[in-house]
Amino acid sequence: MTQTTFTPTTEDELSDIIASAIGPFDIVGGGTRHTPAGHQRLSTAGLSGVRLYEPGALTLVAGAGTTMAEINALLADNGQRLPFEPMDHRAVLGTTGEPTLGGMIALNHCGPRRVQAGSARDMLLGLRFVDGSGRIVKNGGRVMKNVTGYDIARLHCGARGKLGVMTEISLKVLPLPERTATMALAEPSPIAAVAGLSKALGSPFEVNGAAWHQGRILLRVEGFNDSVSYRADQLAGLLPGLTLVDENPWDDLRDARFAATTDRDIWRVSLRASNGAKAAERLMGMGVDVTLDWGGALLWASTDNGFDLRSALGGLHGHATRLRGAGDAPALEPAADGVAQLTTALQKAYDPRGLFNG
Amino acid sequence: MDMPIPSAEILSRRADHIAALKSVVPADRVIEDVIGLRAYECDALTAYRCTPLAVVLPCNTEEVAAVLKLCHDRGIPVVPRGAGTSLAGGSLPTADAVVVGVARLTDVLEVDYDDRIMRIQTGRTNLSVTAAIEEDGWFYAPDPSSQLACAISGNIGMNSGGAHCLKYGVTVNNLLGLRMVLMDGTIIDLGGAHMDAGDIDLLPVVCGAEGQLGIVTEATLRILPKPEGARPVMVAFGSSAVAGACVSDTIQAGIVPVAIEFMDRPCIEACEAFAKAGYPDCEALLIIEVEGSDREIDHQLALIREIAERHNPDEIRESRSADESARIWLGRKSAFGAMGQINDYMCLDGTIPVSELPYVLERIGELSKEYGLGVANVFHAGDGNMHPLILFDANKPGDLERCEAMGADILRLCIEVGGCLTGEHGVGIEKRDLMHAQFNAQDLEAQMIVKDVFDPKWLLNAAKVFPLDASEARRA
Numbered sequence: 153m154t155q156t157t158f159t160p161t162t163e164d165e166l167s168d169i170i171a172s173a174i175g176p177f178d179i180v181g182g183g184t185r186h187t188p189a190g191h192q193r194l195s196t197a198g199l200s201g202v203r204l205y206e207p208g209a210l211t212l213v214a215g216a217g218t219t220m221a222e223i224n225a226l227l228a229d230n231g232q233r234l235p236f237e238p239m240d241h242r243a244v245l246g247t248t249g250e251p252t253l254g255g256m257i258a259l260n261h262c263g264p265r266r267v268q269a270g271s272a273r274d275m276l277l278g279l280r281f282v283d284g285s286g287r288i289v290k291n292g293g294r295v296m297k298n299v300t301g302y303d304i305a306r307l308h309c310g311a312r313g314k315l316g317v318m319t320e321i322s323l324k325v326l327p328l329p330e331r332t333a334t335m336a337l338a339e340p341s342p343i344a345a346v347a348g349l350s351k352a353l354g355s356p357f358e359v360n361g362a363a364w365h366q367g368r369i370l371l372r373v374e375g376f377n378d379s380v381s382y383r384a385d386q387l388a389g390l391l392p393g394l395t396l397v398d399e400n401p402w403d404d405l406r407d408a409r410f411a412a413t414t415d416r417d418i419w420r421v422s423l424r425a426s427n428g429a430k431a432a433e434r435l436m437g438m439g440v441d442v443t444l445d446w447g448g449a450l451l452w453a454s455t456d457n458g459f460d461l462r463s464a465l466g467g468l469h470g471h472a473t474r475l476r477g478a479g480d481a482p483a484l485e486p487a488a489d490g491v492a493q494l495t496t497a498l499q500k501a502y503d504p505r506g507l508f509n510g
Numbered sequence: 511m512d513m514p515i516p517s518a519e520i521l522s523r524r525a526d527h528i529a530a531l532k533s534v535v536p537a538d539r540v541i542e543d544v545i546g547l548r549a550y551e552c553d554a555l556t557a558y559r560c561t562p563l564a565v566v567l568p569c570n571t572e573e574v575a576a577v578l579k580l581c582h583d584r585g586i587p588v589v590p591r592g593a594g595t596s597l598a599g600g601s602l603p604t605a606d607a608v609v610v611g612v613a614r615l616t617d618v619l620e621v622d623y624d625d626r627i628m629r630i631q632t633g634r635t636n637l638s639v640t641a642a643i644e645e646d647g648w649f650y651a652p653d654p655s656s657q658l659a660c661a662i663s664g665n666i667g668m669n670s671g672g673a674h675c676l677k678y679g680v681t682v683n684n685l686l687g688l689r690m691v692l693m694d695g696t697i698i699d700l701g702g703a704h705m706d707a708g709d710i711d712l713l714p715v716v717c718g719a720e721g722q723l724g725i726v727t728e729a730t731l732r733i734l735p736k737p738e739g740a741r742p743v744m745v746a747f748g749s750s751a752v753a754g755a756c757v758s759d760t761i762q763a764g765i766v767p768v769a770i771e772f773m774d775r776p777c778i779e780a781c782e783a784f785a786k787a788g789y790p791d792c793e794a795l796l797i798i799e800v801e802g803s804d805r806e807i808d809h810q811l812a813l814i815r816e817i818a819e820r821h822n823p824d825e826i827r828e829s830r831s832a833d834e835s836a837r838i839w840l841g842r843k844s845a846f847g848a849m850g851q852i853n854d855y856m857c858l859d860g861t862i863p864v865s866e867l868p869y870v871l872e873r874i875g876e877l878s879k880e881y882g883l884g885v886a887n888v889f890h891a892g893d894g895n896m897h898p899l900i901l902f903d904a905n906k907p908g909d910l911e912r913c914e915a916m917g918a919d920i921l922r923l924c925i926e927v928g929g930c931l932t933g934e935h936g937v938g939i940e941k942r943d944l945m946h947a948q949f950n951a952q953d954l955e956a957q958m959i960v961k962d963v964f965d966p967k968w969l970l971n972a973a974k975v976f977p978l979d980a981s982e983a984r985r986a
């Protein structure tokens with residue numbers, strides 16, 4: 153049976169659809185990450201297009217359904233980018249379609265540059281959304297510093313659409329660097345690797361990529377030509393044997409493409425950097441494939457199907473998400489009681505009829 | 511400034527409430543005498559004062575929880591307080607409220623350079639957070655000008671910024687986790703030493719909620735290695751509009767300055783008279799600071815010079831030494847003191863899109879003439895966060911009111927051009943009733959929903975942030 157798809161083109165239309173809804177929705181942006189639950193579909197495709205772009209003010213405002221491809225192309229034409237390296241899930245999830253801005257915020261994307269540039273949340277300036285009662289809301293704005301009222305815009309970062317349907321998003325953008333340099337050093341032990349990464353990230357040389365992948369430490373520095381050479385030299389001094397390599401491993405790391413070719417379960421684990429090292433060592437002993445990013449604070453694990461990674465981590469992690477695969481364990485990390493109560497109450501307040509529960 | 515009428519019922523049972531407080535925490539945590547209470551009757555928005563019912567200064571999270579639970583059960587309002595340097599009246603008490611201050615929670619709980627985090631109790635002052643790690647070559651980035659006095663708790667309450675936030679972000683961008691007590695006494699942890707959340711993340715809404723969602727007692731902060739060096743360049747211009755254009759060109763050029771500060775003629779003149787920094791005689795002045803090794807700094811300063819020269823500056827003064835840097839910063843750092851010497855002043859805090867700078871400065875000039883009150887502009891230009899200082903005479907009847915009316919006009923102007931009411935000081939009581947100018951009823955409702963969830967009885971700092979008419983039905 154084909155599902156009804158709503159494709160509103162205005163907030164008012166969206167508000168009417170939601171207000172008169174009788175059952176839950178699957179909110180669909182590009183459909184590259186979300187497996188629809190089979191509900192009626194609410195597409196953001198009609199809420200797209202760049203509304204404002206001021207390179208001189210480092211500001212971009214666009215409809216939530218705007219594709220990342222359109223945004224990235226526009227920014228690149230003007231020598232700018234979204235610095236937090238949003239992930240493209242198509243490779244690991246085997247999906248098609250075009251990732252959208254709304255999906256990126258709903259998942260609070262961030263790639264290797266998280267260690268320096270933060271996540272989508274850190275670059276979000278404001279947004280407009282329609283909640284589960286059909287209420288049209290704006291929060292934040294288009295300026296860089298704004299503490300006017302509660303920051304409910306950032307609540308949507310990582311909320312997976314559970315608090316409402318985003319319609320318009322404002323972001324801070326940054327200039328592209330003149331040069332990017334990648335350096336590598338062979339290191340089989342995750343413990344020694346994270347110690348090395350910590351050394352690099354604890355230096356003043358502004359490392360903005362720090363990973364351990366397939367037995368190598370990988371570091372990245374970016375900026376003006378001359379400054380990049382200088383910092384690369386300094387880092388090589390800190391970590392003897394570290395050498396410049398002519399490759400770009402960062403896009404693969406960002407998208408976890410290294411795990412795409414297998415049919416194993418894929419987990420994304422956020423944890424304290426030093427725990428990343430310990431967890432990696434422990435998991436490798438259990439036959440799990442491990443890659444570390446963010447200086448050890450992000451762990452990618454490919455496991456046998458149904459493997460209960462959270463138990464294996466034994467409390468070392470902040471949270472673990474199963475990105476691909478199935479099993480008895482929930483895909484998202486359950487929150488502690490007090491926090492779960494607040495989160496559930498908040499969801500209920502924005503979406504009393506449970507239209508966006510996924 | 512309207513405040514809700516205090517509850518006569520609570521006031522009449524004051525002795526009983528104080529006895530009860532002393533039964534849940536050691537008696538020396540409670541301040542009840544008139545002299546002792548005086549220190550808590552206002553924050554840095556000194557035009558408004560009110561003596562609270564009592565003040566409690568707990569020594570740990572559990573004591574905070576015991577006090578909140580008691581107040582919750584008795585229906586007593588609570589005003590959280592850090593160091594009381596809010597410029598918006600954020601920690602202004604009401605007569606029927608218990609002020610719960612975190613001034614005694616000042617410990618460093620953990621420092622881990624390998625993991626680049628630091629865990630502290632939130633009563634610790636901003637400057638002493640950096641002081642604890644500075645010798646090892648580290649720092650905590652958000653640095654409000656009030657950093658000597660203000661506490662991390664208030665920084666979290668207001669999501670405070672600082673001179674370095676152009677490069678490093680504001681409090682929310684440097685806060686990884688926190689422990690807080692809800693109004694009913696529940697203790698919760700949000701985030702931690704890891705870098706993101708797995709699901710809905712409540713941390714960013716607690717940060718900046720002005721003490722309305724709970725009392726934050728501990729925080730995990732992201733700390734950073736100090737840069738090798740930093741040096742400013744000062745550029746003088748014949749007009750504010752041209753200075754504005756130079757700001758825009760600079761940030762677009764791929765340079766990420768740590769700070770771009772702007773001062774206009776009235777401000778420059780006051781600073782000259784006060785601090786004798788040797789600033790040039792000009793209409794507008796930019797101080798742009800960059801970081802890195804000497805070589806990197808030289809390169810960036812050369813690029814900035816190139817950009818500035820396209821705008822025909824009156825003068826460019828590049829710092830070549832620590833001494834010269836200090837001279838360049840001297841005037842800027844004494845700006846508020848300098849203005850205070852010549853006048854009473856009110857410090858505004860709106861943000862505008864950087865591109866609107868010339869227009870907004872022109873309009874502020876016109877408003878200054880209309881109201882007959884002087885204005886000096888000094889602000890963080892890189893991110894459009896303006897701090898117009900309106901000069902008035904507190905002893906002259908009607909001057910404060912005129913000053914407030916003009917301030918409101920300037921803030922409305924900020925909204926009109928696509929900006930906002932407050933960039934870093936918060937809403938408090940000061941901008942509470944202007945919220946209608948920025949948000950409609952639906953927007954406000956969507957924010958108040960969050961408070962309903964965290965504090966269903968609306969006991970925490972309830973007369974702030976939201977216009978009183980908007981929050982009336984919720985406030986008991």
Ligand SMILES: Cc1cc2nc3c(=O)[nH]c(=O)nc-3n(C[C@H](O)[C@H](O)[C@H](O)COP(=O)(O)OP(=O)(O)OC[C@H]3O[C@@H](n4cnc5c(N)ncnc54)[C@H](O)[C@@H]3O)c2cc1C
Binds near residue numbers: 554590667
């Ligand atoms: C001279 C001067 C310069 C300043 N410069 C700057 C600047 O550059 N940038 C900037 O952003 N601000 C600046 N400020 C404003 C002020 O210093 C900041 O808002 C600061 O963060 C307030 O900290 P505090 O500890 O004094 O907080 P308080 O004034 O005590 O409280 C501020 C708010 O936080 C809440 N709060 C306090 N403690 C807690 C807690 N434990 N849990 C939950 N909520 C709590 C309060 O209820 C209140 O709403 C300046 C102020 C002055 C007087």
